[in-house]
Amino acid sequence: MKTKILQTPFDDITLWTNLKEGDEKSFSLLFERYYRDLVNYGNSLSPFAEKVQDCIQDVFTDVWVYRNSLQGSVVVKAYLLSSVRKRIARLHERDHIFRKAASTDSVAFLLKFSVEHELIDDDDDTTRAKVTHLNELLNNLPVRQKEALYLRYHQGLTVEQIAEMLDVNYQSASNLLYRGLLTLRKEWKGTFSIIALLSSSTF
Known part of the structure; x- marks a missing residue:
């Protein structure tokens, strides 16, 4: 043996x-x-x-x-x-x-992201409205972008691993992540990190 x-x-x-x-x-x-x-x-x-x-x-x-x-x-x-x-x-x-x-x-990615208001230590109504809007933006992303973000920030996979899973090359996987984050960052004006919110969101 x-x-x-x-x-x-x-x-x-x-x-x-x-x-x-x-x-x-x-x-x-x-x-x-x-x-x-x-x-x-x-x-x-x-x-x-x-x-x-x-x-x-x-x-x-x-x-x-x-x-x-x-x-x-x-x-x-x-x-x-x-x-x-x-x-x-x-x-x-x-x-x-x-x-x-x-x-x-x-197959298409079906889960819905849900960034909880409680994750952000701010009771301001404007901030809460932004979080609600952020959830809408997340769930309106193209399904491949949403799945790539899920695999990266919830499952902790590397870009190389995501590319292999989605049957695309490295650059395409990187573009999916970049475009998804770019869309979110354009709209999110809060001080809390988008990546931290993604990592802590629920489904």
Whole structure:
């Protein structure tokens, strides 16, 4: 049996390496660690909660069944999110829920951002009106921009990882983020950081 690569006992790299070697506990820990994030993201791409959960289960089943052929060096969270997105896209094609397509463009980001008034320590009516307007701006962004912002500031993915997930090049992913932020910054005149608001918003 191979010697296990240890960084910290439960970091993603160690768990992934041990999973590839057949360690069921590491597999279970990764499932528990990322299941909720995957459900939230899956629900942003499909209104059918049960089918989303089935897709996530299928992704983890494939991870376990095909563990010997998995890449050894991956960013686990990004890999799982991407796998769920692709699985949901295939489901949409098969069931004709949305237009038939040959790529992950067949899914659309459905979640609505909600920046809470309580995040801003200001009871001024003008500020509250601005927050309400900011929420409208966020949710009226093109869906690809909105999804890119979600992946960057809620899921903590890099631009490279977002590009891979959305099946675009690095510059296109960077442009999605830039244009989304530019639209928001043009309208937001408050002192609170737009990025901080995005990171703390709910759905």
